[in-house]
Amino acid sequence: MGYVHVAHDCRIGNYNILANxxxxxxxxxxxxxxxxxxxxxxxxxxxxxxxxYQGQVL
Known part of the structure; x- marks a missing residue:
């Protein structure tokens, strides 16, 4: 999870995956x-x- 940015007042549920x-x-x-x-x-x-599921942006 390198270089992931979560801005202010975000709500993140359970069992989520955020890639690089x-x-x-x-x-x-x-x-x-x-x-x-x-x-x-x-x-x-x-x-x-x-x-x-949202795939990788190329």
Whole structure:
């Protein structure tokens, strides 16, 4: 989990995986069992639901 950035007021559920170079903007909510691949960015004020898989950005 190198170089992962979690901004202010984020809520992260259980059993989540954040790969290298992943960034979460402010006020982001990750529900349970979320997987974010490498080099992903999540804009502020978004909610990612349970069991979501977002692959690596190339």
């Amino acid at each position: 170079y992943t960034g979460l903007g402010g006020h982001v909510t990750l529900d349970d069992h979320v997987t974010l691949g490498g080099q992903n960015g999540v804009a502020q004020f978004l909610r990612i639901g349970s069991y979501v």
